[in-house]
Amino acid sequence: MKLKNPPVNSLSLEMLTELVINLEKLENDKAVRGLVLTSEYPGIFSAGLDLMEMCGRNPAHYAEYWKALQEFWLKLYQSSLVVVAAINGASPAGGCLMSLICDYRILADNPKYTIGLNETLLGIVAPFWFKDTMVNTIGHRASERALQLGLLFPPAEALQVGLVDQVVPEDKLQSTALSVMAQWLAIPDHARQLTKTMMRKPTVDHLVKQRDADIQNFVSFVSRDSIQKSLQMYLQKLRQKKS
Numbered sequence: 001m002k003l004k005n006p007p008v009n010s011l012s013l014e015m016l017t018e019l020v021i022n023l024e025k026l027e028n029d030k031a032v033r034g035l036v037l038t039s040e041y042p043g044i045f046s047a048g049l050d051l052m053e054m055c056g057r058n059p060a061h062y063a064e065y066w067k068a069l070q071e072f073w074l075k076l077y078q079s080s081l082v083v084v085a086a087i088n089g090a091s092p093a094g095g096c097l098m099s100l101i102c103d104y105r106i107l108a109d110n111p112k113y114t115i116g117l118n119e120t121l122l123g124i125v126a127p128f129w130f131k132d133t134m135v136n137t138i139g140h141r142a143s144e145r146a147l148q149l150g151l152l153f154p155p156a157e158a159l160q161v162g163l164v165d166q167v168v169p170e171d172k173l174q175s176t177a178l179s180v181m182a183q184w185l186a187i188p189d190h191a192r193q194l195t196k197t198m199m200r201k202p203t204v205d206h207l208v209k210q211r212d213a214d215i216q217n218f219v220s221f222v223s224r225d226s227i228q229k230s231l232q233m234y235l236q237k238l239r240q241k242k243s
């Protein structure tokens, strides 16, 4: 599956909705057992949550957006398919989250392709289920440091901390993803799927129990004037970068 939402594959409401629909279609297709997730645009895997969905909108929109993000996370994190992320570009914040909920992560070796949950750099806080997903991948201490500092890891460091499973030359990314997929598909589906469910259930249950409260938290947090101001300033900074 190639992510295709120009210019930076931000996770807009529309993109999240389409991702969920496409995942459902693939899961219902008995001929499909695995999925390689990559970007149509080498250089950018995903810029994360769409900042335009969080700026200058009304509370009902924020709630709808957050619910769609939760839905996407729940769908992909619990997917019965083997999901391999072939990360062919920068992967900050929500882009990193999307990689973390796959079963295996391969990052192309390019110093510009950084990955991490950098929310604190924007003056916002990674929600508990982003944090849980990271802790499940790299452990508590490494997550605490990465989250507080909003670290974006270049490939060698991402590998060292365990944020990705493999770093390969850019031209080997797709072939490596396919051979990893073959290895995972050699395991009987039912045993692998039940194991995945068992490993991920506590984290899923945590979000499911808190789902409505989490939406309310997001809506009240993002509606604050101070948060709106810092998001606007951040967007401006991104735009000015060009000039």
Ligand SMILES: CCCCC/C=C\CCCC/C=C/C(=O)SCCNC(=O)CCNC(=O)[C@H](O)C(C)(C)COP(=O)(O)OP(=O)(O)OC[C@H]1O[C@@H](n2cnc3c(N)ncnc32)[C@H](O)[C@@H]1OP(=O)(O)O
Binding pocket: 007, 008, 010, 044, 046, 047, 048, 049, 050, 051, 052, 090, 092, 093, 094, 095, 119, 122, 124, 125, 126, 127, 217, 218, 221, 222, 235, 238, 239, 241, 242
């Ligand atoms: C305690 C209670 C807590 C409750 C919950 C509270 C809070 C909620 C937490 C929310 C968690 C947030 C997660 C996120 O994912 S936030 C998004 C974070 N993403 C980023 O910081 C990435 C920003 N983008 C970049 O760093 C770069 O764009 C890049 C991805 C490295 C690509 O660089 P480059 O190729 O140089 O492209 P440009 O920077 O020039 O960007 C092209 C245009 O795209 C626009 N853009 C970029 N990122 C985004 C985005 N995330 N959303 C929307 N739009 C984006 C950028 O402004 C440019 O637009 P322009 O062409 O109109 O200038």
